[in-house]
Every structure is written in C-alpha cells, then in structure tokens.
Amino acid sequence: MDAGNLSQWADDAVRRVWAEHRVTPLRTVERVSPDGVTVLLKDESLLPTGSLKYRHLGAMYCQAIARGRIAAGTPVVVGTGGAVAVAGAYFARLLELPFTAVVPAKTASGVLERIEGFGGRWQVGELPPVAIQEEATELAARVGGYFLDHFTDADTAMSAAGPTVAEEVFKEVTPDWIVVGVGTGATSAAIGRHLRQHGLPTRLAVVDPENSAYFPAxxxxxxxxxxxxxxxxxxxxxxxxxxxFQPDLIDLVIPVPDAAAVAAMGWLHRVAGVNAGPATGANLWGARYLAARLAEERGSGTVVTVNGDNGDAYRHTHLDADWVRARGLDPAPFEAEIAEWDRR
Structure with a gap:
C-alpha cells in the first residue's frame, strides 16, 4: 500500500471510529438519596460494548492510527480479560484488523464469548496475571502487530478525544459532585482536567475497592x-x-468494601431496574455517601455518577449468591443499610 493509500485508510478509519459515537443519557436514581438531593446516573452501559471502556478504546485506536502505529491489516494485541478486551475486539472488527487478547486464566466465560462475538481471538497467558501486559507486548512483537497499552495510553488518548463523559454531563447539569471508579485512571483524569480548565465548582470523587493501591496512595x-x-x-x-492516576485532580477518594459494591449492584438490578456491574455498585455506594453529606450540610444538591459496566457478564459471578459467598463476601449488612435508604 503506497503512502497515499495509507493516508486514505487512516483518515477513513478515524472517521469510522468517531461515526460510532453516541451520547449516553443521564437518568435519575430514585429512592437512593435524601430529600432535596438528586443522584443522577450517566448510563455508559448503553454504549455498543456495554462499558465505559468503549470510549477509551475508540480514543486509543484513533491515537495509534494518527501516530502511524496501526495501519490496514495491523494485528492488535491487548493484555486483559475485561471490558477493555471486549471493546478492543469491537473496534478491530470495525476496522477489519486481526485482534488477540492475552487473558488471565480465571477470565469469566462471558467475557471470552463477547471477544469471540466481535470477531476477536483470545489466549490464556502462560505467566502470572501481573505479567499479562509483558506477555501481550511480546506477542505483538512476534506477530508484527501493535500492543494497545490501556494503562499507559488511555489517559493521553482521552485527553485529545471528545466528547468526553465530562463534556456530555456538563451540557446537561453542573453537579456538586461527580463520582467515578478508577482503573487505568483515564476517566477520572479527563474529568478532573475538564473541571480545572473550565473553572467549574463541581468536585471530583473516586471510589476504590479493597486490595487497591489508589486510596492509600x-x-x-x-x-x-x-x-x-x-x-x-x-x-x-x-x-x-x-x-x-492523577491524584492532584481528585478531591476525595472513597474506599468501598467489596461486599458493599455487590450489595449496591444487586439493589440497582432488583429495585432501580438498572443493569449494572459491581463497579457501578461501588460508584452508587460512593454517590449515596456524598448525597447524605450534602443533605446534612445544606439540605440540597446533585451528585452524578456513572454506570460504567453492563451487568450481563456478572450473572454467574457477582450476581450469583453462591459465587459471592464462596469468595468470602457477605453483602447482607450492606443490603440492610441500603434498605434503610428507602425508609428515609
């Protein structure tokens, strides 16, 4: 393929990615907040791959194409067994690129099925999970492909992309708090930068589960x-x-017990009718904490959080009571606390 055709492919590829963009709705979560305080949910689960990671991967593909790292036919490799792999497979199919995810041995079958459903392939990593990224990098080098590093590249890609979650939210409302989870750190960093650059009064909180380094850091x-x-x-x-992860852009980190995240996820399914995963449960737990704080401080306010993951992949894990108990998690005390929300 000559230089002209390479440039044409790149232009067409970027246009195809951004043509996929859609604005997700903000919905009110009833029965979760004290009188006078509104909790809104930005429903990213309605994106084509059911996850906020869809935005990250679209931006990362565009960045890699613009830098000449991905061209027509370039094999793309990721090292993860989660929503990033699913979104990576989706965009690879859109651009007719070979795609492989190197996944941990305990990756949920639902995730593997979705990778395959979008035309990708997966292989179980031979090294411990902590070395998955290294293994994926080596595979990309062997096949002459490109390693899509969502831990390093997502933040820079999101900072140059648009519209972001923050831009969409602030077109509709200027909340007192916005609450998100932190995995790669790209979403919280993009929101934090938006707040600072536009001089907005909204404060940014992130939730952090057990065993994570972000809260203590x-x-x-x-x-x-x-x-x-x-x-x-x-x-x-x-x-x-x-x-x-950009701690200087974050106003508050809220540690959330894993069992509380599971309990809140279950409440979203059973009571609110929201198909969400456990990360969204953690977000809701943090949003409720801030809603109660606003009610106590001044009696009114608005909190926005994000439904970042569709719950379908968790029906045999975090939504399964036997699976939850086998992991030593007891949501019951937190379910009782959530039940009190409805009574207030």
Missing part, C-alpha cells in the same frame, strides 16, 4: 504504593498505582 502521597493483591471488582482498583 492518595492519602499518603506515595506514587509507588502497591498492595500486591488484585481487585475483586472488575474494572476498578489496581494492586499498584497506574500512570494515568
């Missing part, structure tokens, strides 16, 4: 903090601080 200021333990809440929490 934020409290202590230790950028190299590590726990050595994986998160049990897919999509958020990391055993180490990733490059995209």
């Amino acid at each position: 934020w409290v202590t200021g230790a950028a190299d903090y590590g726990t050595g333990m994986p998160s049990r809440i897919p999509g958020i929490g990391r055993p180490r601080v990733e490059p995209g």
Whole structure:
C-alpha cells in the first residue's frame, strides 16, 4: 500500500471510529438519596460494548492510527480479560484488523464469548496475571502487530478525544459532585482536567475497592504504593498505582468494601431496574455517601455518577449468591443499610 493509500485508510478509519459515537443519557436514581438531593446516573452501559471502556478504546485506536502505529491489516494485541478486551475486539472488527487478547486464566466465560462475538481471538497467558501486559507486548512483537497499552495510553488518548463523559454531563447539569471508579485512571483524569480548565465548582470523587493501591496512595502521597493483591471488582482498583492516576485532580477518594459494591449492584438490578456491574455498585455506594453529606450540610444538591459496566457478564459471578459467598463476601449488612435508604 503506497503512502497515499495509507493516508486514505487512516483518515477513513478515524472517521469510522468517531461515526460510532453516541451520547449516553443521564437518568435519575430514585429512592437512593435524601430529600432535596438528586443522584443522577450517566448510563455508559448503553454504549455498543456495554462499558465505559468503549470510549477509551475508540480514543486509543484513533491515537495509534494518527501516530502511524496501526495501519490496514495491523494485528492488535491487548493484555486483559475485561471490558477493555471486549471493546478492543469491537473496534478491530470495525476496522477489519486481526485482534488477540492475552487473558488471565480465571477470565469469566462471558467475557471470552463477547471477544469471540466481535470477531476477536483470545489466549490464556502462560505467566502470572501481573505479567499479562509483558506477555501481550511480546506477542505483538512476534506477530508484527501493535500492543494497545490501556494503562499507559488511555489517559493521553482521552485527553485529545471528545466528547468526553465530562463534556456530555456538563451540557446537561453542573453537579456538586461527580463520582467515578478508577482503573487505568483515564476517566477520572479527563474529568478532573475538564473541571480545572473550565473553572467549574463541581468536585471530583473516586471510589476504590479493597486490595487497591489508589486510596492509600492518595492519602499518603506515595506514587509507588502497591498492595500486591488484585481487585475483586472488575474494572476498578489496581494492586499498584497506574500512570494515568492523577491524584492532584481528585478531591476525595472513597474506599468501598467489596461486599458493599455487590450489595449496591444487586439493589440497582432488583429495585432501580438498572443493569449494572459491581463497579457501578461501588460508584452508587460512593454517590449515596456524598448525597447524605450534602443533605446534612445544606439540605440540597446533585451528585452524578456513572454506570460504567453492563451487568450481563456478572450473572454467574457477582450476581450469583453462591459465587459471592464462596469468595468470602457477605453483602447482607450492606443490603440492610441500603434498605434503610428507602425508609428515609
């Protein structure tokens, strides 16, 4: 393919990615907040792959194409067994590119099926999960492909992309707080930058599950903090601080017990009719905490959070009571607390 055709392919590819963009709705979550305070949910689960990671991967593909790293026929490789792999497969199919996800051994079957459903392939990593990224990098080099590094590249890609979650939210409302989870750190960093650049009064909170490094790193200021333990809440929490995490842009980090995230996810399914995953449960738990704080401080306010993951992939895991108990999680005390929300 000559230079002219290469340029034409790149232009067409970027247009095809951005033609896929759609604005997701803000919905009110009833029965979760005290009188006078509104909790709104930005429903990213309605994106084509059912996840907020769809935005990240679209931006990352465009960035890699613009830099000449991905061209027609370039094999694309990722190292993850989560929503990033699903979104990566989606965009690879859109652009007619070969796609492989190197996944941990315990990756949920639902995730693997969705990768395959979008035309991608997967292989189980031979190294421990902590080395999945390294293994994926080596595979990309062997096949002459490109390693899509969502931990390093998502933040820079999102900062150049648009419209972002923040831009869409603030076209509709200027909340007192916006609450998100943190995995790569790209979403919270993009929102934090938007708030600072536009001089907005909204404050940014992130929720952090058990075993994650972000809350202790934020409290202590230790950028190299590590726990050595994986998160049990897919999509958020990391055993180490990733490059995209920007603590200076964050006003508050809220630690959320894993069982509380599971309980809140269950409430969203049963009561609110929201098809959400456990990361969204953690978001709701944090949003409720801030709603109660606003009610106590001044009696009114608005909190926005994000439904970042469709719940379908968790029907045999976090939505299954036997699976939850087998992991040593007891949502019952938190379910009782949530039941009190309805009575207030």
